[in-house]
Amino acid sequence: MPEAEILSPGELRALGAWMDRQGLPGGPVEDLAPIAGGTQNLMLSFRRGGRAYVLRSGPRHRRARSNDVLRREMRVLAALSGTPVPHPELIAACPEETVLPGAVFYLMEPVDGYNATVELPEPHATRPELRHEMGLAMGDALAALSAVDHERAGLSDFGRPHGFLERQVPRWLAELDSYAGQDGYPGPDLPGVEAVADWLAQRVPQRWTPGILHGDYHLANVLFDRRGATVAAIVDWEMSTIGDPLLDLGWLLATWPGTRPMLGWTGLATAGDLATEEEIVARYAARSGRNTSGIAWYAVLACFKLGIVLEGTHARACAGKAPRAIGDRLHTAAVALFEQALDRIARS
Template identity: 55%
Template sequence: MHEPTAAIPGVDLDRLTAWLRESGTSDAPVEDVRAVGGGTQNIMVAFRSGALDVVLRRGPLHPRERTNEALRREMRLLRALAPTPVPHPRVVAACEDPDVLGGSVFYLAERVEGRNPVLGLPDGVADDAAARHAMGISMVDALATLALVDHEAVGLGDFGRPAGFLERQVPRWRGELARYAELTGDADHGLPGVEELAAWLERHRPATFAPGVMHGDYHLANVMFRTDAPAVAAIVDWEMATIGDPLLDLGWMLVTWPEPGRPALIAGELATLGGLPDRRELAGRYAERTGRDLADLDWYVALAGFKLAVILEGTCARARAGKADASIGAQLHDAAVEILDRAASVVAG
């Protein structure tokens, strides 16, 4: 048992206990409460209540304008994935009334028995290259399983706007760069080669694609692996999910994938120990599992690098404007430059 936490900002335990009772979710007291670390600003709290063993996910203490909308979308998506073989946290109950927990909607998901590879490896994996290789294969298999979901059949036909999805990407993220310039008052965003990459992407954009469910941020920090086998237990952090081109998820995984001789973009032992499948093997496995044509894969890897670099540079811009921690801004800027370099190397190919 974990020691109970007396108070967790954003989660009033008395209100939570009352909601559990009133919603018919549980009549038992809330026990074994602890904060759970995550990759976003969202607040996550694990607790038990009778037979329930769950993680509560809500927005940050001061939700942004679209925080609740994003969480409602995440709830809907996870519920839609319930009948599919996609490994994901299964929703137990949800509250769409933001007044219950101080301005944020929230949901409860079954606690996943697994470990995030950024925080630590399952027992024995550090000394077993074959197990690390199997983890990489399992991760691309999980992504392939997601790509095979019929989004219309599971009720997600109106979850995104696939028409024009690829055409919107470069203008959208170029627009973000322009907003950063307004924020800092400096037209030099400090991302070498980003405009050249954007122009290449526009010239080589695929003409068509097959729409499907996209995670939107698929990398090592957003999966949990089983503790008893080198296999994905759950894909987590679905707030960027939409209906778009699933090949962009594959590009995202590949451009962030650990490579010998390159700085690790995702911290943790798995990124540094070696033994992982290389990008060519991962792409081949994905093509085999999904049947998708990967003729334009370099374009998707380059687009993923372009988009991720712009997103990371946003924190740097806020830091330069005095609205974010300067050291974190500098760290993420370096990561953005590395990502762009990877994308450029794919294009130069």
């Protein structure tokens, strides 16, 4: 991709001038390149003044909330600085839309890690004990996040924890109902939507401790250390808020490839010797001190919520607003998630 298609010469000059004002090393922007990944956001790596950076901004065709989402990411990454939570270190943030016209952005340290849904390098490929430990390490990283005092970290107004769990079912049923406005969408053909919603609504946990919620915690949203089995960084904080951290654990279980295939994932997702759900939950409980006896409810909620999110892309695809092949694939995934939810309910 030519550099002009990444950032225009004018944008590069504006970026350099802004970096100068932040007291960062000067000089020309060098080695500018896009970073591939599952995100629709703009991700670029570059060097300037002998230092490496990663720039993250909204997509070129920004959605209504793109800038607000990025501002929230900046805030949560700043709050995590100095904590044991593995995350990309924030270097500098630009919440204004004037430097890159119409777009906010931030700079972060590059992470020496890899996405285990697209590759499985050595030594992990040939050492089953490392592959087994990787799932447990995801539990460790999540436990570290759940231990952060969000109020001391300056995030007391980052979400609305009061009534968080009670809001989930009506909030996502309303989202599903909203898809009816998409032309050509035949309606949700998802197994047991009402049954799953009723089961969840009747069993909402009454006692829980609020904390930082990543909101989309799965294998594709972590980078693993290239030398060992530890999590180098949790990435893509777009859905973060203050809520019940056990929902992140439920999300990990709902998407964990150790017990079910995930569409499009390779790498670790298709390897053997993975940790079981029970092992991951036990590891998280031991490291976090949180009560996980009701984790089945959170895993079912994760299936319910993620299934509805994926069905939204299917609805947009039916209306010609997204590629039909992607919409069909995600509808298949949404059906599988609701089938999983029903299976978890039957086993609970």
